[in-house]
Amino acid sequence: MDIVYTIAYTILVILIVVPLYSLLIQGIDRKIVARMQNRVGPPIIQPFYDFLKLIGKEQIIPTTARRVFLWAPMLCVSVALLGFMYVPFGTRAPLSTRGDIIFIMYLILMFSAFYVLGPMASGSPFALVGAQRKLIAVTSIEVPFLMTIGALSWLAYRLNIGKPFSLEALSTLSTLIWTQYYYLIPLWFIAFLIATIWLAGEAGKGFFDVAEAETELGGGVEVEYSGVSLAFYKFAHVVITILGASIITAIFIPWRPSLAMSTEGIIASVLDVLWHMLIVFVLLLFAYTIIRAASGRFKIDQFAMFYWRRVLPLTIAFVILLHVTIAIIW
Amino acid sequence: MTEDKEFIRIPIGPIHPALEEPFKVTIVTDGEEIVDVDVRFGYNYRGLEWIAQRRNFINVMYMAERVCGICSFAHTYAYAITVENFIGQEIPERAKYIRAIVAELERIHSHLLITAVMAHNAGFDTWFMRLMQLREKTMDMLELITGNRVNYGIMTIGGVRRDIGDKEKRMLTEYIDYMQRKVLPEIIDLFMYNKTIENRFIGSGILSKEDARAYSVVGPVLRGSGIDHDIRRDFPYDAYGNLDFEVITPKKILGNVRGDSYDRTLVRIFEIVESLKIIEESLERLPSGPIHGKQMIPLPITLKRLSGRSIGRVEAPRGELLHYILAGNSEGPIRWKVRTPTEANAYALKVMLKGDQIADAPVTIASIDPCISCCDRITIIDTNTGEKYEKTFDELLRLKSER
Amino acid sequence: MQIENIIAEIKNILEMLGGSITEERTVSMRPEIWGKIDASRLRDFFLLVCERIGTPHLTTIIGEDLGDRIHIMYPLDFYDESQGDKCLYFILSVEIPKEEPKLKSISDILRVAWIYEVEVSEILGVQFEGLKKEGRYYIPDTIPEGIIMRKDKQDIVEKYLNRAPHPLEGGGND
Numbered sequence: 001m002d003i004v005y006t007i008a009y010t011i012l013v014i015l016i017v018v019p020l021y022s023l024l025i026q027g028i029d030r031k032i033v034a035r036m037q038n039r040v041g042p043p044i045i046q047p048f049y050d051f052l053k054l055i056g057k058e059q060i061i062p063t064t065a066r067r068v069f070l071w072a073p074m075l076c077v078s079v080a081l082l083g084f085m086y087v088p089f090g091t092r093a094p095l096s097t098r099g100d101i102i103f104i105m106y107l108i109l110m111f112s113a114f115y116v117l118g119p120m121a122s123g124s125p126f127a128l129v130g131a132q133r134k135l136i137a138v139t140s141i142e143v144p145f146l147m148t149i150g151a152l153s154w155l156a157y158r159l160n161i162g163k164p165f166s167l168e169a170l171s172t173l174s175t176l177i178w179t180q181y182y183y184l185i186p187l188w189f190i191a192f193l194i195a196t197i198w199l200a201g202e203a204g205k206g207f208f209d210v211a212e213a214e215t216e217l218g219g220g221v222e223v224e225y226s227g228v229s230l231a232f233y234k235f236a237h238v239v240i241t242i243l244g245a246s247i248i249t250a251i252f253i254p255w256r257p258s259l260a261m262s263t264e265g266i267i268a269s270v271l272d273v274l275w276h277m278l279i280v281f282v283l284l285l286f287a288y289t290i291i292r293a294a295s296g297r298f299k300i301d302q303f304a305m306f307y308w309r310r311v312l313p314l315t316i317a318f319v320i321l322l323h324v325t326i327a328i329i330w
Numbered sequence: 331m332t333e334d335k336e337f338i339r340i341p342i343g344p345i346h347p348a349l350e351e352p353f354k355v356t357i358v359t360d361g362e363e364i365v366d367v368d369v370r371f372g373y374n375y376r377g378l379e380w381i382a383q384r385r386n387f388i389n390v391m392y393m394a395e396r397v398c399g400i401c402s403f404a405h406t407y408a409y410a411i412t413v414e415n416f417i418g419q420e421i422p423e424r425a426k427y428i429r430a431i432v433a434e435l436e437r438i439h440s441h442l443l444i445t446a447v448m449a450h451n452a453g454f455d456t457w458f459m460r461l462m463q464l465r466e467k468t469m470d471m472l473e474l475i476t477g478n479r480v481n482y483g484i485m486t487i488g489g490v491r492r493d494i495g496d497k498e499k500r501m502l503t504e505y506i507d508y509m510q511r512k513v514l515p516e517i518i519d520l521f522m523y524n525k526t527i528e529n530r531f532i533g534s535g536i537l538s539k540e541d542a543r544a545y546s547v548v549g550p551v552l553r554g555s556g557i558d559h560d561i562r563r564d565f566p567y568d569a570y571g572n573l574d575f576e577v578i579t580p581k582k583i584l585g586n587v588r589g590d591s592y593d594r595t596l597v598r599i600f601e602i603v604e605s606l607k608i609i610e611e612s613l614e615r616l617p618s619g620p621i622h623g624k625q626m627i628p629l630p631i632t633l634k635r636l637s638g639r640s641i642g643r644v645e646a647p648r649g650e651l652l653h654y655i656l657a658g659n660s661e662g663p664i665r666w667k668v669r670t671p672t673e674a675n676a677y678a679l680k681v682m683l684k685g686d687q688i689a690d691a692p693v694t695i696a697s698i699d700p701c702i703s704c705c706d707r708i709t710i711i712d713t714n715t716g717e718k719y720e721k722t723f724d725e726l727l728r729l730k731s732e733r
Numbered sequence: 734m735q736i737e738n739i740i741a742e743i744k745n746i747l748e749m750l751g752g753s754i755t756e757e758r759t760v761s762m763r764p765e766i767w768g769k770i771d772a773s774r775l776r777d778f779f780l781l782v783c784e785r786i787g788t789p790h791l792t793t794i795i796g797e798d799l800g801d802r803i804h805i806m807y808p809l810d811f812y813d814e815s816q817g818d819k820c821l822y823f824i825l826s827v828e829i830p831k832e833e834p835k836l837k838s839i840s841d842i843l844r845v846a847w848i849y850e851v852e853v854s855e856i857l858g859v860q861f862e863g864l865k866k867e868g869r870y871y872i873p874d875t876i877p878e879g880i881i882m883r884k885d886k887q888d889i890v891e892k893y894l895n896r897a898p899h900p901l902e903g904g905g906n907d
Binding site for chain 3: 370371379380415543544545546559564565566567571639641643650652654656664665667669673674677
């Protein structure tokens with residue numbers, strides 16, 4: 001483990017670049033949605049103003065709330081930012097090791113657990129209904145995604161690529177599929193599609209806006225938060241979205257400028273980070289912005305039925321096809 | 331587990347992003363399914379009927395205008411008809427047609443507003459923004475004719491106060507053309523062939539025909555459940571006896587009636603089409619002549635001699651609106667009563683919301699078009715609760731002169 | 734039913750129950766009939782109308798204070814769905830003495846009468862027998878019932894007014 005690299009990565013990427021990028025991407029998204037709706041929209045740095053304003057506001061805690069109500073946003077932020085120690089944000093992740101894909105999936109689920117823990121501890125019926133919806137959403141979207149990741153990791157393990165069950169192995173797998181095993185490319189596309197649908201559900205906008213349903217539940221899970229807690233609660237949600245997008249980028253789009261230029265060093269890392277930010281932006285353009293502008297909200301039963309009746313059979317077909325193909329080829 | 335479940339009571343209101351105005355709908359839910367509903371008004375007190383007993387007839391006209399912002403012209407229209415029933419003379423023809431034009435323009439902007447609010451409640455923000463943008467053109471037309479976007483001040487007892495000249499006629503004709511050719515096809519296309527609208531509006535808040543009759547609902551809610559009744563055609567007032575328009579029920583457009591939010595919104599959107607036809611026909615038929623009944627001046631003296639009872643009803647954008655006056659040779663009405671359409675429609679929420687999901691509640695509540703400023707006109711505020719309300723300008727002037 | 738039949742039927746029912754027609758007008762090109770009936774036969778009237786003609790469309794319930802008695806009106810809207818020009822507006826009046834403002838509720842015959850009766854009971858203090866009401870609907874809980882629209886209790890009402898101060902000069906009444 002390279003101590004210097006780890007510390008530099010922690011301070012620069014996790015504590016500076018990711019927060020600033022999350023606010024910037026929100027601003028760009030709002031501007032794009034506004035232009036799609038034929039209005040002017042707020043300036044791109046509006047989320048920075050919002051964040052600073054929220055931190056300065058008074059925090060109102062309902063009397064029925066328990067202590068964990070205040071801890072939940074901080075836990076969410078910690079878990080979300082911790083994920084970046086294992087998921088590469090352009091440059092290599094400092095703590096990546098074998099078996100880390102399982103830990104990353106566990107981190108995402110833990111985030112969802114903390115995300116609903118706060119509202120449930122607040123004592124408000126709106127937050128309770130929002131938290132129930134978020135739990136239904138989480139159980140619906142994670143199953144296909146975990147199955148896909150498991151199938152791909154099994155394939156990497158079978159082909160003896162990299163450390164078993166690690167994110168790096170999946171990156172190498174993608175590169176190998178595109179350069180060597182051409183017959184697996186259609187299956188790769190299906191996996192990419194399933195992963196993007198997972199990202200859209202995790203981001204929670206447009207069709208999938210069930211947890212923070214503003215007009216139905218007055219804000220859903222974030223209705224009782226105010227001031228610093230609300231700032232970090234919303235911030236955590238965007239960070240986990242970027243984490244999800246980074247995972248998908250790491251698995252499915254592993255090409256980096258430093259590989260093309262075959263250089264190492266600080267310049268290469270900076271270029272990698274910038275490239276990664278661009279790719280994440282393009283991914284979120286589809287999973288976050290366009291869906292938000294072009295559609296309304298599902299009801300929770302329609303949301304769950306979409307995942308269980310449409311995405312899950314696709315995933316099962318994908319897994320079966322993958323095994324059959326591998327069995328046939330070898 | 332114990333036998334009795336504790337249901338969750340969720341208050342929608344008085345302050346909620348789904349409502350335009352404060353009222354409280356408490357839904358008792360079992361998970362996501364609504365089991366019972368309780369509706370309560372009273373958060374927007376203004377004491378208008380009590381104040382009206384202490385004013386003269388012209389002042390009550392001002393107050394009638396300010397009962398509501400969205401349907402203010404309908405209130406003044408009903409009031410003017412009620413007083414003109416006493417006087418018993420016909421108002422000039424030109425005034426009748428100008429009244430019809432402004433009333434239909436108001437209907438258009440109100441229907442666009444409530445459809446935008448319903449889209450926003452369903453999470454479809456893009457359609458909300460687009461409809462509000464299209465509504466701006468209608469508000470421009472209203473400002474052109476009356477000088478104001480809300481609370482027009484164009485109605486008076488015996489006629490109207492402003493005339494429509496050639497420039498206004500020309501711009502109105504352009505506006506009608508623009509709406510009929512560009513705007514309405516887009517709205518109808520988006521409404522009838524969009525997956526989000528189908529998912530959220532169909533099946534939510536069903537009101538059957540028998541229930542609609544039993545609960546005496548009015549307006550688009552009544553027509554959306556399949557009953558063909560419209561005050562403009564059945565009890566025609568002013569110019570509507572001569573105008574040719576159709577009363578919209580979903581049966582005429584879709585062929586079958588479900589009675590849900592989709593049908594109600596369908597009725598409203600196609601009523602916009604009919605309103606444009608009415609405005610076009612009124613502009614063609616606009617006869618020349620005075621806009622104000624000269625024989626009704628001097629008005630205050632005539633009004634002081636009125637006595638008896640009179641009821642006047644109009645078709646406001648939200649339904650049937652009723653004004654009642656009891657006059658007895660006095661300066662002002664002895665009793666003035668207003669019955670707004672939302673009072674009747676809100677009570678039917680009990681039936682509409684049962685069995686639906688929580689996600690349907692804001693869409694259904696918006697689909698009856700609640701206008702709570704119309705509902706709360708009664709009562710006085712207690713000093714202990716510290717609630718404040720705004721008095722009319724006349725009241726403030728009176729306070730000043732009393733000290 | 735045809736509108737002439739409805740008019741004849743209503744006149745029959747009124748005669749049967751001891752009421753009478755006070756006025757017949759034409760408003761908005763349609764007949765408007767005002768009738769009155771004794772307070773004790775009110776429920777019978779509505780039951781007979783529902784039986785013989787069908788559920789009417791109750792527009793509202795208007796209550797007013799006429800000095801020594803309270804006058805309550807029930808406007809009913811009879812419309813024929815398929816024919817727009819066959820409609821009738823019928824207004825039924827009932828008078829009850831002010832010392833004993835009691836009336837039978839019709840909210841089990843016509844569902845919508847509930848909210849209108851609640852409004853009349855809260856602002857005029859009329860007691861409707863059989864009206865199920867939980868808590869206040871229109872006015873706050875601290876004001877006693879029936880003082881708002883009554884002409885003889887206006888001195889008490891002054892006590893409850895919260896007069897907003899003049900925006901420039903200030904002052905108030907507390």
